[in-house]
Amino acid sequence: MTGLSSSPAVLRQISQQGIAESVLSSYPLVPPEGLLIGRDPRCQIILDSENYGGVSRKHAEVCASPTSPTGWQVCDLGSVNGTYVNGRRLKGCCSLHQGDRIQLAQDGPLFLFELQSRDELEGLPTDRTLNFPITPSKPSFLPIPSDVTFSQLFPILSTGRDLTHKAYLIPGIITVAFVILMFISIGNSDFFNLLLGAYISGVAYYFVYQLCGKRKPWWLLASSVLITVALLLSPVLDGFIYVFREILPGSVAQPTTSTNFLTLLMQMFFGAGLMEELLKAIPILLAFGIGRKLKSPWRESVGVWEPLDGILIGTASAVGFTLLETLGQYVPTVVNDFSLQSGQGELVGLQLLIARILGSISGHMAYSGYLGYFIGLSVLKPAKRWQILGVGYLTSSALHALWNATGSLNLLVLALVGVVSYAFLAAAILKA
Numbered sequence: 001m002t003g004l005s006s007s008p009a010v011l012r013q014i015s016q017q018g019i020a021e022s023v024l025s026s027y028p029l030v031p032p033e034g035l036l037i038g039r040d041p042r043c044q045i046i047l048d049s050e051n052y053g054g055v056s057r058k059h060a061e062v063c064a065s066p067t068s069p070t071g072w073q074v075c076d077l078g079s080v081n082g083t084y085v086n087g088r089r090l091k092g093c094c095s096l097h098q099g100d101r102i103q104l105a106q107d108g109p110l111f112l113f114e115l116q117s118r119d120e121l122e123g124l125p126t127d128r129t130l131n132f133p134i135t136p137s138k139p140s141f142l143p144i145p146s147d148v149t150f151s152q153l154f155p156i157l158s159t160g161r162d163l164t165h166k167a168y169l170i171p172g173i174i175t176v177a178f179v180i181l182m183f184i185s186i187g188n189s190d191f192f193n194l195l196l197g198a199y200i201s202g203v204a205y206y207f208v209y210q211l212c213g214k215r216k217p218w219w220l221l222a223s224s225v226l227i228t229v230a231l232l233l234s235p236v237l238d239g240f241i242y243v244f245r246e247i248l249p250g251s252v253a254q255p256t257t258s259t260n261f262l263t264l265l266m267q268m269f270f271g272a273g274l275m276e277e278l279l280k281a282i283p284i285l286l287a288f289g290i291g292r293k294l295k296s297p298w299r300e301s302v303g304v305w306e307p308l309d310g311i312l313i314g315t316a317s318a319v320g321f322t323l324l325e326t327l328g329q330y331v332p333t334v335v336n337d338f339s340l341q342s343g344q345g346e347l348v349g350l351q352l353l354i355a356r357i358l359g360s361i362s363g364h365m366a367y368s369g370y371l372g373y374f375i376g377l378s379v380l381k382p383a384k385r386w387q388i389l390g391v392g393y394l395t396s397s398a399l400h401a402l403w404n405a406t407g408s409l410n411l412l413v414l415a416l417v418g419v420v421s422y423a424f425l426a427a428a429i430l431k432a
Helices: 118-122 161-165 167-185 189-212 217-234 233-246 260-295 300-301 307-341 345-362 364-380 382-406 409-430
Strands: 009-015 025-031 035-038 060-064 070-075 083-085 094-095 101-104 112-117
Touching: 009 101, 035 161, 060 101, 101 260, 167 189, 189 307, 189 409, 217 233, 217 260, 217 307, 233 260, 260 300, 260 307, 260 364, 260 382, 307 345, 307 364, 307 409, 345 364, 345 409, 364 382, 364 409, 382 409
Parallel strands: none
Antiparallel strands: 009 025, 009 112, 035 060, 060 070, 070 094, 083 101, 101 112
16 A cells, blocks of 8 residues: 555654653654654644754654655755664655654654554544644543642742753853842942943843754853954954955044045945954854864764854854953943043943943844854855855845944934844844
8 A cells, every 4th residue: 555545653752762661752644744843833743952952943854655655754854963764864755664763863852653543543642733633522620639739839849850941040040140249349340341241241142042942062152252352352353454454445434534424334344344254253163173073972062063053153252252342442432531521431331331232132143143154054055155155254244334334324224224133143043
């Protein structure tokens, strides 16, 4: 028997130790419906990114096939870490047979394919996300027990791992630590500004991190921040300035110089866009090079293998750039100027700090994350690498230059450019 007239089937998620150990979940397959598996909320089988970081957003699909003996096939959807059928990596699609094991990534979730009779299938519980019709019997309600359990009275004793993974315990602990440190630093404006800037930028980055839905080691992301800071404090920056602002037409005009918008835009494109985006991309390129030389599982954790890797490392690099630029250049200048004029330099400096750090999510983080997307994409598609990198580098630099140049026009245009920049980053995350 072939094609869609074959018996329905079931896909069972099982533990790594084997079927007898544990069947985690069962998902019915009823022709002509299929199952899309991945981390994307639009999939029929949604896998938690906290537990299955190696699974792509849309990783694989089990779908009907008229050429398969069972009527079903599994297709890899271009996943980064691959789909394995009975231990062999899948390229494209292959027919499924009774008892086939499907694994997403080498150490990812494991599924068992089984043919079922329709009577057996009707007895399976069906997940609401699968959109299969269910004919419910007359609803019945179980009485709620009147007694109160010990875990209900003291829920903190029974939440276990969920407390750290689902209740944002770690961000809460970090927030409390920053609050205490800021209380201690009252009276020391430099230390207070450093703490506040670090906390706000951390919150902005955590927002992007959650949007990406992929885990990267915290030490790798922190290293990206520190590498960028070190580059800005090293002679490397002088070399960049010489190339982009002395050799290339990126010499930025002084505030007192009258410059038309197009000239200013060109200067910002070379002297700010191209220069700064290349500098912030260095941690991404380092991670790519180092990851190539490592062995699994380190190569997957450290390296750049897909667009999301580039976005996460690029936005982390932008955090370091924004912090150093804001705390080391803009805030001290404003504090000195306004202290001489009105004595309110520290207050104005604090206002500028908050605005610039919060604005980084539609500024430096947006440009660097967008370029990181293209660096990751070039890894997936090496045949078009230079075309992809060229488009990404020029586009991110153009957005950067446009933001800097429109500051001389009016705040409404500046806000529009900021919204567009964030939209570019968000679109890249969704596409990744």
